[in-house]
Amino acid sequence: MKNTQKLGKKIRELRLKNDLSLRGLEEKSGVSYSFISSIENDRYQASRDKIIALANALVGSDINELLLLAGFAPEDNSSNDRNLSDEEVAFQAFINNPEHGIFFKDYLSAPEERREEMRIIFKALMEKEKGRKPGQRQGE
Template identity: 40%
Template sequence: MSLGLRLRERREKFNKTQLEAAKHLGISNVQLSRYESDDRKPDPDMLSRFAEYYRTTTDYLLGRTNNALSDINDSPGTTEYPAFEQFINNPEHGVFFKDYLNAPEERKEEMRRFWEFIQEKEKGRKPGDRQEKK
């Protein structure tokens, strides 16, 4: 399997569109499309960013191994907290959680719990409603 096919396979595994993945990676969706179609090869830095974002290894992406390590590297944020991942990738919200993607797993869990707390407090609240004091 080629590098481009592996990139596409990993992106689809996480249910990301090219536009979503490209935005997170800081590239255009056209550039990502070129990588996925093997029209372009990423430089080492970009390859590392792909591996980190797709929670795999550069060896897997380069075809040196067929073990994507998906079971080990899939974080709960991707499988159990898709709404949280979508929330933090929104530029308006992401500033608050800017360190999430590079944080150690215990810090990520703490940030997800905080987000769940906020979501619970806001449940049923409409725009313009005052926050309850308890």
């Protein structure tokens, strides 16, 4: 059932919890700040793609909740899960953890120059970890 007024309030609530301005959410989601404002103020109905982009940019959001509020069918993940290996399921759980996923969402939404910087930092961390034994703290 479509409830665009509740959708707008939920998106605003999530945006503020993520400490994002309209322009900040625009950068992370690729949805224009004026369009986000229109959704938040119940002036415009968003497409399914825009709802998914916003949900992916907002840590702590439930994509299916937002889709339902916008009047769209929820994502069907059940058929995909049956074909995943244990390693892929573990990876999905890791990626969907807000503490871990924020890095990957930032990486995916970053411009190529920033991505390269992030890869360099990650390589440096991996190089530093090579000689580390289980139970050792970083830098020991």
